[in-house]
Amino acid sequence: MSITTPVLAASDLSKHYGNAAVRVAAVEGVSLTVERGEFVAIMGPSGSGKSTLLSILGAMNPPTGGRVLIDEIDVYQLRQDRQADLRREYLGFVFQQLELIPYLTALENVMLPLAILKEDGKRDRALAALERVGLDEAKANRLPSALSGGEQGRVAIARAVVNDPPIILADEPTGSLDTATGDQVLSLLRQLAGHGHAVIMVTHNPESLRTVDRVVMLRDGRLASDSRVTAGTDQLLAPHGFCSG
Amino acid sequence: MRLRYLAWANLRRHPGRAALNVIALAAAVSCFVLVLSLVLSLRSGVDEKLSQYGSSLLVTPNSPQLSLSYGGISLGSAGSGEVPMMDESALDKIRSVPSSTALTAVIPVLLQSVEIQGTRFLAVGTDVAESASMKPWWKVEGKLPENSNQVLLGLNVRNELRAEPGQTITVNGKPFEVAGVLWESGDDEDNLVVMDRGALADLTGQGTNINLVEVTAVSTSYIDGLAAEIEVALPAASVATVKKSIEFTNQANTALADLGVALTSLIVLISGLVVFITMLAAVKERRREIGVMRAAGYKHRHIRSVFLTETVLVSLIGAVIGGCVSLAAWLLGGRFAFGHDSGAQLNPLVVVLGIGLSFAIGALATLYPAWRAANLDPVEALKQV
């Protein structure tokens, strides 16, 4: 692996659902390359294939066509167990509903990805991850239900980064949060990109475009545009029906 | 934090459900241990009796009016009045049956009521030495009577007369020495006075009359044939074999055991079903969790082990509780049924099998739910609904 190779490279991805009679092309002919330290937003109308694309990139959903290279490893050529290893090593997920496990404390939730490892210092690693998202030990021992929405979002991010994966995938991470806490989550993801993680985030929120490096637009499963965010972001978004209130 | 912690945390979260599984498994274990122990102890009891009494039979006049169990054989029905008699000539007829070479002993027995120190007892007149040699289970405190002036007392008789070996008692006005006491058999033998047949005949004026003939054969396998031949030789007599009476009670025991086995199978099935259904429900309820775990790099076997560990914990608790319950029930049941400790020990192997059963039910019932969990598609599991 050299410095110049992208950490994630997807080429000509397609994903078809259904049978011969009723066929849905959730993703069609999408190619995408993401570098370390890049913060990418995937946008598009509902049903345009954003979540499907993210799950394919996340080694969770074998595509009908095309391939995904993570750190030059052809993901879907691997056996299932090796795919799981790859997810653990290279990928961290933040889900829309956060998906914290309600009967585990914040700390235990963050330790979840470590529970399958046979090594010492899991607790310290989890505490460090919580500290990075700004949660102290007192908060760490609370159940998710005893934390605010913003704090729950932080726990979800800590869980995604506890293995220090090069790629963070987030599907509408601010979708269930109010604006203020959503902003906290966004700036945390921004920070992660600053630390060299590749962050790919599905979002509906035009506000979030102020913090990302790049916007990938999907329409009917196809790549509509893929552009760097510059000062003229608002002009970029206008033809796609977004408006940055 | 290890995988087993996840299983434990989930158990704590659903104490009611965990308790239901534990109770189901404990019920299966205790039922299994109790029924199997019962079956084994019944069987060993039957085997023991067969080897003790199996090679003997009793010849009595038809329609015996005495209710007595002697030498392990229950005779006739309750009744009072004159005890019917046979003549000594019956002995020769028995000794000359076609299979007579299979005979080891033909012992005439006289049963008469006698009066000892104001109380009436049933006295058995026989060839004491020979009769005793056919009853290896007899435990005698003191000695066997060596001459016609000595008697052997059943335990209850001894207790009533307060007569110890070496003392002299008066039977129908004639003095006899107590040679020994027959130790508790739990049978009618405890109520008997055993003495020489000639002496008893003299005391009661019976001459050569006898009430029954004790016949023993070289082995159990000859008993049925000998019984048939004796019935032909003595049409007026009836022949009772221990084998028959043991087999009869054994039939009842077998029916009881079958019922127990059926009941146990049913409970094992139900407990397996309870575990199966609750685990399947748990998999359904935890599908999003499973999706998160899969996304975090859990392999199929990791997911399976989360569920199987939960079952192992439940099975362990179920086995321990089931084991304790069956032990307590065995001891209490023994007290109720026999009025004292049955003496039959719980076979440790049966308990080990019961514990194994708990794990087997748990594992078997969780196999499919755990497989379902491991094979959940993570994308589907995490779909917004």
Ligand SMILES: Nc1ncnc2c1ncn2[C@@H]1O[C@H](COP(=O)(O)OP(=O)(O)O)[C@@H](O)[C@H]1O
């Ligand atoms: N498992 C599936 N089976 C059939 N169709 C699916 C499945 N998953 C997604 N789709 C379809 O694929 C299209 C894209 O879905 P999705 O990726 O969830 O879109 P988005 O996240 O952009 O809203 C939709 O038309 C959806 O109905």
Ligand SMILES: [Mg+2]
């Ligand atoms: Mg979506």
